[in-house]
Amino acid sequence: MSLPHAILTALLEKPSSGLELTRRFDKSIGYFWSATHQQIYRELGKLEQAGHIRALPAPVPVRGQRKEYEVLPAGRAELGTWVARSEDPKPMRAALLLRMRAAAVVGATGLRAELSRHLALHQEQLDEYLAIESRDFPADRRHSEPDRLRHLVLRGGIEMERFWVEWLTGALAELGTE
Amino acid sequence: MSLPHAILTALLEKPSSGLELTRRFDKSIGYFWSATHQQIYRELGKLEQAGHIRALPAPVPVRGQRKEYEVLPAGRAELGTWVARSEDPKPMRAALLLRMRAAAVVGATGLRAELSRHLALHQEQLDEYLAIESRDFPADRRHSEPDRLRHLVLRGGIEMERFWVEWLTGALAELGTE
DNA sequence: TCTGGTTCTGCAACTAGTTGCAGAAGATTC
DNA sequence: GAATCTTCTGCAACTAGTTGCAGAACCAGA
Numbered sequence: 162m163s164l165p166h167a168i169l170t171a172l173l174e175k176p177s178s179g180l181e182l183t184r185r186f187d188k189s190i191g192y193f194w195s196a197t198h199q200q201i202y203r204e205l206g207k208l209e210q211a212g213h214i215r216a217l218p219a220p221v222p223v224r225g226q227r228k229e230y231e232v233l234p235a236g237r238a239e240l241g242t243w244v245a246r247s248e249d250p251k252p253m254r255a256a257l258l259l260r261m262r263a264a265a266v267v268g269a270t271g272l273r274a275e276l277s278r279h280l281a282l283h284q285e286q287l288d289e290y291l292a293i294e295s296r297d298f299p300a301d302r303r304h305s306e307p308d309r310l311r312h313l314v315l316r317g318g319i320e321m322e323r324f325w326v327e328w329l330t331g332a333l334a335e336l337g338t339e
Numbered sequence: 340m341s342l343p344h345a346i347l348t349a350l351l352e353k354p355s356s357g358l359e360l361t362r363r364f365d366k367s368i369g370y371f372w373s374a375t376h377q378q379i380y381r382e383l384g385k386l387e388q389a390g391h392i393r394a395l396p397a398p399v400p401v402r403g404q405r406k407e408y409e410v411l412p413a414g415r416a417e418l419g420t421w422v423a424r425s426e427d428p429k430p431m432r433a434a435l436l437l438r439m440r441a442a443a444v445v446g447a448t449g450l451r452a453e454l455s456r457h458l459a460l461h462q463e464q465l466d467e468y469l470a471i472e473s474r475d476f477p478a479d480r481r482h483s484e485p486d487r488l489r490h491l492v493l494r495g496g497i498e499m500e501r502f503w504v505e506w507l508t509g510a511l512a513e514l515g516t517e
Numbered sequence: 518t519c520t521g522g523t524t525c526t527g528c529a530a531c532t533a534g535t536t537g538c539a540g541a542a543g544a545t546t547c
Numbered sequence: 548g549a550a551t552c553t554t555c556t557g558c559a560a561c562t563a564g565t566t567g568c569a570g571a572a573c574c575a576g577a
Contacts, residue, residue, distance in 0.1 A: 163434045164563080170441040180525050193436040195429075200564060202527060228526085237445060244441050245449030248434055250457055250503075251373075256341045256426055258371040258495050263348040263422050265488035267415060271423030279428055310443035313510050317436050324502045325428075332491050342533080358555050378534065380557060406556085 165204055165213075167194045169232055169240045172214060176231040179205055192290075192318050205230060213239055261332070273336055280329040287322035290315060342382055343391075345372045347410055347418045350392060354409040357383055370468075370496050383408060391417055439510070451514055458507040465500035468493060 171182055171190050182205075183198040185191070196204075208214045213236030217229040232240075257279060264272050298304065298312045349360055349368050360383075361376040363369070374382075386392045391414030395407040410418075435457060442450050476482065476490045 162562090163432075163437055166441060167437055170437070170444055173444045178525075179527090183525095190437075190440065191430065193431055193433045193440075195432070197565065198525090199527085199566080202525095206527095240441055241445045241448075244438050244445060244447070245453075247453055247456065250435065250460060251432070252369065253371055253431070253499060254341075254373070254429070255371045255495070257428065258492050259341055259345055259348070259368075260422050261488055261495075262368065262371075262492050263344060263418055265485040265492075266348055266351045267419045267422060269422070269484075269488065270419075275423075275425055278425065282428060306447075307443040309513060310439055310447065313513055314436050314440050314443075316509070317433070317439075317506050320502055320506055321431060324498055328495050328498055331494070335487060335491060340532085356555075357557090361555095375535065376555090377536080377557085380555095384557095 163194060164196055164200060165208055166240055166243045167196070168201065168204055168208065169213065169236050172230055172232045173237065173240070176217065176229050178229050193314070208236065211235075269336065273333065276329055276333050276336070280326065280333065283322050283325040283329065287319065287326055290319045290322060294319065341372060342374055342378060343386055344418055344421045345374070346379065346382055346386065347391065347414050350408055350410045351415065351418070354395065354407055356407050371492070386414065389413075447514065451511065454507055454511050454514070458504065458511065461500050461503040461507065465497065465504055468497045468500060472497065 167186075167190055168182065171177065171185055177185065179198065179202050182201050183196075186194075186196050186201065205214070209216065209230070212233060214230045214232050217231055257275070260272065260275070261269075294312075294315055298308070298315070304312065345364075345368055346360065349355065349363055355363065357376065357380050360379050361374075364372075364374050364379065383392070387394065387408070390411060392408045392410050395409055435453070438450065438453070439447075472490075472493055476486070476493070482490065
């Protein structure tokens with residue numbers, strides 16, 4: 162049950178409408194917790210019902226009208242207890258590793274192309290993260306506690322992509338010698 | 340739709356019953372594609388219906404009776420085309436990174452303990468992988484193509500765990516200086 | 518002004534994964 | 548030989564996430 166908390170975090174960083182949230186989930190937060198606009202709208206409804214957020218007063222409340230949400234004290238409290246909650250890491254789900262394992266049984270035809278494709282995608286993502294890092298967290302500045310935490314999160318994304326880039330590079334080299 | 344293919348792969352490696360599969364999913368395959376026994380039984384039913392696998396003839400076919408499954412040619416063919424299929428990498432889902440991001444907003448109380456706990460878990464998993472590696476893939480032997488692929492998959496698991504161990508270690512150090 | 522694109526919200530139906538429970542078969546113990 | 552424990556299979560109901568579609572508001576340009 163992480164999505165509501167992802168939304169609370171995003172709304173605390175900045176009150177937003179459903180679509181704005183969707184966009185922000187396409188980057189930033191979405192880098193480690195993705196969601197479709199559908200999930201987000203549904204969850205916003207639930208959160209409002211639960212009294213964790215509220216829609217900022219709009220001139221005319223009509224369907225199809227843009228609505229901005231902000232977090233209420235109850236929502237902030239809920240997020241606080243969730244942060245301290247303990248939760249076991251879920252095993253990763255990597256279809257590509259599964260494919261390779263299957264390839265060991267039925268043959269690796271066509272796998273090379275897919276590996277290169279993924280390599281390019283991860284390389285691209287890595288570059289994007291690195292660009293964000295040098296923009297938002299220059300090495301020559303002291304940062305506040307919240308910023309240090311945010312930087313740690315970004316480092317997580319960076320190292321994760323680096324892992325993929327290196328593994329894929331190695332895998333291609335290994336397959337190349339066949 | 341990876342689960343059926345994970346099962347086909349497992350069954351090709353060795354025909355098994357539902358419960359045996361469940362156990363093998365608790366390790367090996369499950370390291371990068373986990374599944375509960377429920378999912379597995381349901382999927383076995385579907386795969387049988389689709390003509391991809393069949394139950395080995397049993398003396399008395401009763402409910403509650405153990406059933407062994409083997410892959411049929413149609414199932415092997417299906418797996419072959421799936422291996423060559425192209426599929427975009429899904430963004431990772433890391434609740435821990437989300438927690439840290441939330442902590443940047445509402446405060447990091449209680450997060451340290453959770454980080455240490457995860458560190459221990461990942462370290463343990465890493466050690467397990469390394470043990471498997473030195474047992475199954477000793478450096479001084481040439482390996483067959485399928486074995487080289489399986490080794491690559493295991494390397495993936497190893498490097499992934501190493502990523503977590505390093506990131507968590509760094510994060511704890513960073514939080515320690517607060 | 519009406520036509521047609523874009524933005525924003527949302528319903529409905531689906532697929533995938535999880536949890537709780539229960540029944541049959543076989544082994545074990547008293 | 549009856550109680551009970553473990554193994555194995557499975558149903559049912561749930562939660563989470565995805566896909567397809569559509570309607571209202573807004574904003575062009577002809």
